[in-house]
Amino acid sequence: MKFKLGDFVRFVDEKREGYVTKIIDSQTLGVTDEDGFEIPVAIGNLTSVYGHGVSAKEVDAPKPIEVNVPSISKIENGIYVAVATDQKAGNVVHFHLQNQSPNVLLISLTAEKKEKYSGLFHGIVESYQSSLIYSASLADLDIWPEFTFQILVFSKADVKPVDPLVIRKKFRAKDFSTEQKELPQSKNKGWLIRLDDLVPITIDAQKLKESFFKSPAEKRTVEAPSKEIDLHIEKLRDDHHFLEADEILQIQLNHFQNALDAAVVHHFDKMVFIHGSGNGTLRDKIHKLISKNPHIKTYMDARKEKFGYGATEVVFK
Incomplete structure (x- = not known):
């Protein structure tokens, strides 16, 4: 049995x-x-x-008819692993691949432990649906395998196809250190871990430097940025009163990325980005980009006595 x-x-x-x-x-x-x-x-x-x-x-009792209607969720569109606790067996958790996007996903999940591999799941996850892909005991977290998610994204819309995603994930205790929350499309509580934010970004410093040149003949140098960058929109655009919120955020992120790239080229040891406190959206986006950058050693709140929680200091390798 x-x-x-x-x-x-x-x-x-x-x-x-x-x-x-x-x-x-x-x-x-x-x-x-x-x-x-x-x-x-x-x-x-x-x-x-x-x-x-x-x-x-x-x-x-007759079972109710289930109708698949895309739910309106407060979480951001993306690909997630919803780790749900078992209501009967407390230390057992069930992994659901949560497709919180308008696309259809073709999924392959493989486990690797001590250079031995085993296929755990393969299948299709429709838009705004989820599928059970794995179960484990949370008490055995230290001996869980490393997981490789291979994801092919399909869309009927008039959009350019994206490259297949290959995401490797080793779950750590910190992934389960936060408070359990209600999971989308589930009656259970647990943790929601975003996968498509884990795709590594590789930056080649030499290519990055070359990208600042319009042509080899011009031989322009990359201008060194200030070591303190103010990202408040009124400092970046005079017409900010006419911009939508998403346009403002994109302008701020572009300015942040350009300044960060220039700092890498000029071998800065550290720099400060002033993003303000506000609702925390810009700060969170910046911290996500910083955490993926291979040229950054660490980051922290900058001079709380001056900025409070409205600025981040970046320390480069």
Whole structure:
């Protein structure tokens, strides 16, 4: 008999029941009983308990018709892993690939552990839908494998195709250090981890420097930026009163990226970006870009006595 994490089982040779919370090996499972003790048990000594926790009325009642209607979610469009806790077996978590986008995704998931590979999931995840891709015990986090997500994005719209995504992810304790929240398209709580923000960005400093030249003949040099960059829109554009919020954000991010690139070319040791506090959108976007940049050693709030939380200092390698 094949069992999976979260199954409710009964011991054959004694009066004891519990949930499968660990797959120890091909012949042994970890079963957590009602007292919270996890017991290693041979698979041959277990039997499934069907319909556990379901009343007769619930079994006989007709199932409601499910209609797939794209839900309106507060989360930003993207590709996520929703890690949901099991309501029955507390330390078991279930991974759902959450497609929070208007595109269709073709997914392949592979696990790698000590240079041994195993395929875990393959399939199609429709727009604004999710699919269960993996289950594990949170107590075994340290021995979880590294996951490789290969994602092909399909759209019927008139848009340029994007390159296939290859995302490698090793889950760490910090991924589960925040408070659990309600997950989209789920009744469970857990953690939402964005995948398409994890695609690495590789910057070639020499090519970056060359990109500042209009042509080799002009032999222009890259102008060194100020070591303190003010990103308030009124400092960047005189016509800011006529701009939409998303236009303002893009202008600020472009100015930030250009200044950051120039600082890399000129081998700055550090610089400060003044983004203001506001609603935190610009600050969050900047911090995401900084965290992916291979030329940056660390970053922190800059001079709180002067800027409060309205500026970030970047330290280069």
